[in-house]
Every structure is written in C-alpha cells, then in structure tokens.
Amino acid sequence: MEVGEPRKYIYSDVELDQHEGQEIAELMASSQQPLPDPDRWLDEDIHRNIMLTTVDAVIGWARSSSLWPAICFPACCAFELIAANASRFDLSRFGMEILRASPRQADLMITAGTLTWKMAPQVRRIYHQMAEPKWVIAMGACGISGGIFRSSYNVVPGYNRIMPVDVYVPGCPPRPEALIYGIRMLHRKIAQAHTDIKLQPM
Amino acid sequence: MTVSLSGLQVAKEITEQFPDTVVEATDQAVLVKSKSIFEIAQYLKNSPELSFDYLNFVTAVDYLDCFELVYQLTSLKHNHSLILKTRCFSRERPTVPSVVSVWRGADYQEREIFDLMGIIFDGHPNLKRIVLWDGFEGHPLRKDYL
Numbered sequence: 168m169e170v171g172e173p174r175k176y177i178y179s180d181v182e183l184d185q186h187e188g189q190e191i192a193e194l195m196a197s198s199q200q201p202l203p204d205p206d207r208w209l210d211e212d213i214h215r216n217i218m219l220t221t222v223d224a225v226i227g228w229a230r231s232s233s234l235w236p237a238i239c240f241p242a243c244c245a246f247e248l249i250a251a252n253a254s255r256f257d258l259s260r261f262g263m264e265i266l267r268a269s270p271r272q273a274d275l276m277i278t279a280g281t282l283t284w285k286m287a288p289q290v291r292r293i294y295h296q297m298a299e300p301k302w303v304i305a306m307g308a309c310g311i312s313g314g315i316f317r318s319s320y321n322v323v324p325g326y327n328r329i330m331p332v333d334v335y336v337p338g339c340p341p342r343p344e345a346l347i348y349g350i351r352m353l354h355r356k357i358a359q360a361h362t363d364i365k366l367q368p369m
Numbered sequence: 370m371t372v373s374l375s376g377l378q379v380a381k382e383i384t385e386q387f388p389d390t391v392v393e394a395t396d397q398a399v400l401v402k403s404k405s406i407f408e409i410a411q412y413l414k415n416s417p418e419l420s421f422d423y424l425n426f427v428t429a430v431d432y433l434d435c436f437e438l439v440y441q442l443t444s445l446k447h448n449h450s451l452i453l454k455t456r457c458f459s460r461e462r463p464t465v466p467s468v469v470s471v472w473r474g475a476d477y478q479e480r481e482i483f484d485l486m487g488i489i490f491d492g493h494p495n496l497k498r499i500v501l502w503d504g505f506e507g508h509p510l511r512k513d514y515l
Contacts (some may be wrong), residue, residue: 181497184497184498184502184503185503185504187502187503188502188503188504188505189503189504191504192504284502285500285502320509320514320515321501321505321509
C-alpha cells in the first residue's frame with residue numbers, strides 16, 4: 168500500500184476550503200446588483216384584463232391557499248415566524264402551517280434573518296431546489312437590505328441579491344401580524360398572476 | 370466560588386521556574402513574554418499546586434501598537450483561576466506559540482483569533498480560517514481594517 172504525501176491540515180482537505188472560498192467569491196462577484204421582481208406585479212391589471220380566465224382563477228386560488236414554506240431561518244426573525252406559526256397567530260388559518268424540511272416539497276421561502284456570504288451559497292441552493300412555481304418573502308430589515316449589518320464585510324445586503332423576492336416585510340423583527348399581512352399580499356399576488364398553461368391542440 | 374489567584378503570587382512562582390519571562394504582574398493578571406508562553410502554560414497545567422487543567426477561553430485585543438492575548442485559566446481541582454496575558458508587537462506577522470497541545474480547547478479559539486486578528490499560532494495543527502472563508506482578504510477585527 169502506498170502512503171501519499173502527508174496532509175498539511177489534519178481535519179479536512181484544503182481543496183474543500185478552496186472550493187468553498189472560490190464559490191463564495193464567484194457568488195459575491197455575480198450578485199452586486201439586486202435582482203428585479205420576477206412577476207408582473209405592477210401592471211397586473213393589464214394582464215388581468217387580457218388573460219384572466221376561470222382556469223387561472225381556480226389555479227391561483229388553489230396555489231395561494233396551500234403554500235408550503237421551506238425551512239430556512241438563518242437568524243432571529245425566525246422566532247417571529249415561529250410565533251406566527253404557533254397557536255396564538257395560527258398560520259394554519261391560511262393553509263400553511265407545515266414547514267417542510269425538504270425544499271423539494273416547498274414552494275415558499277420566508278427568509279427570516281441576516282444572511283452572511285458564507286451561508287449564501289447554501290441558501291441559494293435551497294432556493295434552486297424548490298419546485299416551480301415558487302415565491303420568496305424577504306422578512307425583516309436584514310432580509311430586505313442587510314439592515315444594520317448592511318456595511319459589514321460578510322453580510323449579504325438583501326436577499327434580492329441572490330434570489331428574486333416577491334414580497335418585502337419590514338421590521339426588526341416584524342411582528343407576526345406584519346408577516347401574516349405580507350403572506351396575505353403574496354396570496355393576492357399569486358391569485359392575480361396569470362398561469363402560463365398552453366392548451367395543446369387535440 | 371472560584372478564587373481568583375493573585376497575579377503577583379503566581380508571577381513569583383513562574384519567575385522561580387523561568388527567570389526573566391514575566392513582564393508585568395498585577396493583582397489581576399500576569400503578563401509574560403510571548404516566546405515562553407508554551408513552557409509557562411505547560412508549567413501552570415502540570416504543577417501540582419497550581420494545576421490549571423481547564424482553559425476557559427483565549428482571546429485577543431488589538432491595541433494598535435501590539436496585540437494582547439488573554440488566557441483565562443481555571444483549576445477544577447483547586448477551584449481557583451488566573452488571567453494570563455502575553456503581547457506580540459509585529460503587525461505584519463504576529464506569531465505566538467500555540468497552546469493546543471496543552472489545552473485542546475484552544476484549537477478553535479486560536480483559529481478564530483487567526484481568522485479575525487491575523488495572529489499566527491506556531492505549532493497549531495490546523496491553522497486556517499474558521500469563521501470566514503478561504504480567500505477572504507484581511508483580518509476584520511483589527512483596528513486598522515478598512
């Protein structure tokens with residue numbers, strides 16, 4: 168049996184660290200500008216007049232009343248989200264009390280907390296793993312803009328640098344009522360968006 | 370309750386073993402020379418009447434003209450504690466002997482100090498960044514960062 172070169176570091180491979188650092192540097196370089204809102208939110212009425220059909224209404228209603236949030240709570244806003252989930256504020260009134268541990272089963276990401284650049288690739292991976300159609304609520308000051316940590320050397324200044332955000336809920340942290348209001352806004356947005364289903368000719 | 374030992378008394382015992390290593394001793398803390406910190410740490414741990422077998426924490430302070438490392442030690446056997454300090458004066462390449470082989474708990478804390486303050490621990494088995502990522506430039510807890 169051949170004995171290779173002794174490792175410089177005993178616990179982990181240097182290559183893993185270098186790969187991680189490279190990934191973070193690339194992500195930082197590619198996300199200097201905030202991403203725009205993906206949906207047609209401002210000109211909704213135009214789309215509504217042209218496109219809204221009964222099918223759209225049914226699909227929008229179904230989607231908006233069964234949102235499945237993914238578990239992605241990097242910091243302290245998570246407690247307000249947990250409070251909103253618990254019995255007093257009771258998110259299950261809106262059909263979304265189950266937080267999915269697997270992003271494959273989720274379609275809503277509530278970004279509760281400060282995001283560091285070291286964590287950003289993982290959070291973006293969770294977002295990419297979620298099934299379409301998917302939505303993002305930026306919760307709290309840090310989620311919107313980085314908050315008080317905006318000028319820090321390792322805090323992402325807003326989740327919209329790495330993923331498109333649908334609804335912004337301000338506050339530090341927002342009250343559960345504010346979060347529920349943001350979720351209601353998202354419901355309205357989902358219900359008003361027209362679906363891109365093309366009927367195939369027989 | 371844990372009794373904090375007088376730094377003056379411990380400094381006397383250290384001086385008996387290692388002459389000219391104590392720079393300054395007050396009632397609260399002992400300041401020693403950085404190049405002999407490893408031997409002093411070994412002595413403080415292994416000496417039966419001191420027996421500092423537990424390292425509460427290592428931390429570092431940037432005073433701009435020097436970096437000061439602070440070691441809070443406790444003896445679980447005798448229930449007493451001590452604050453040990455050392456200084457290093459280089460800013461480009463501050464180097465201090467590592468105490469990981471004396472107290473294993475220093476491992477991650479020395480890595481964190483290396484990461485955020487840029488102090489190099491000589492003899493550390495795995496000295497690389499722990500909080501920030503590989504390729505990050507600079508040491509952000511230094512006073513002259515940015």
